[in-house]
Amino acid sequence: MRKLGVMKRIGLKTASLAIFAFALSTLSCWAGEIAAVRNCTWCHGTGAQGYTVAPRLAGQRPQYILSQIRSFHEHTRDNPFSIQYMWGAVASLGPYTARDLANYFASIPPRPANDGNGAWAARGRTIYMEGIPEANIVSCYACHGPNAEGIRDIPRLGGLAYFYIKARLEQWGQGYHSTPGSPMPLVATHLGAEEVEALASYLSFVK
Template sequence: MIIIGLAAAPVVSASPADDAMSQLNAIMADDAKRQASYEAGHERIRFCGYCHGEDGNSKREYIPNLAAQHPLYLFNQFEKFRDGTREDYVMSKLAKTLSLEERINIAVYYSQQTAKPRTGSDPTKADAGAKLFAVRCAGCHGDKAQGFRDMPRLAGQPAEYLGIALKRFKEMDPTKHSTPMIGVAGVLSEVQIEALTSYLTRQ
């Protein structure tokens, strides 16, 4: 009876993604492991720092900040670049050269950095953007745009990058992509996009 029971029982094995999530959760829950991962990530981000900054605050207005993003979100973006879900000339190649451990460590390192708000946006537009954000965006990204787990932090992102991202979502074919951002961005006018980016970049 024991043999039959074992043979009939389904074999459940964790996927590589599940294994990675388990490792990441274990690291973030343990101070010593998190510090070791942080230090290893710091050693590995030298190339990343040319664009995203050593402290995760972007050096270019069209490139996103990585500082203070949730490590799960950062890791998931690596996976999307690796499998082709997201495409970028640099990131798609880079993601495929990094080991699982390196991807985890980089995610941990940047998640522990402090995001810095940008300056120079129009205060009047920012006020309008704050109201729009509260209605359209806060439900997923948080009332302060801090993000949560696999929802990205938008606070402090470069306005140019945010504008590019929103316009890209507007142009996506909903029959080929399933992100809810298509519906959110699809109804935004150019003026509303400028207002949102002016607000978010100052946070």
């Protein structure tokens, strides 16, 4: 009986240690994920709604966020801000944390930036919905959806900041890249300054 009592006490202590270790590892994972979120929100805003040069992550397609993290990690997305900030930011980001971040930001309701030029919005909507036939450019709607909500790893454009969309279109036109195989550099080279202005303005107002 005495031996049985000792064995029970040892078993209880072992179980307690196992529960404590599990709880500690869980808390460590949570702490790590909280730190990862905080690292993103330093630039993308505490509500992940973005700033002028850092795009809104809230409501973005999770597949798109993951594809961009991969492009930063592989140095495919090569515009100046990506090289300066994002290449280093994702260098030690593991695949599970990246997935959790993508799902977390996708779950936050997005708010439109509403910072474009209203006078250009109508023309921008026409380009978005109909393309530019004379320049052989198909509608943005064909890939990004009727409300610019994005599809799978094609990004949500609706409500992104005017300055950000304008800068990205200009960078693609200058030869910078993003995801391998993206048609955007080719599309952007056929857009004039007014078309870029119109598209960026219109999309900033889309909810």
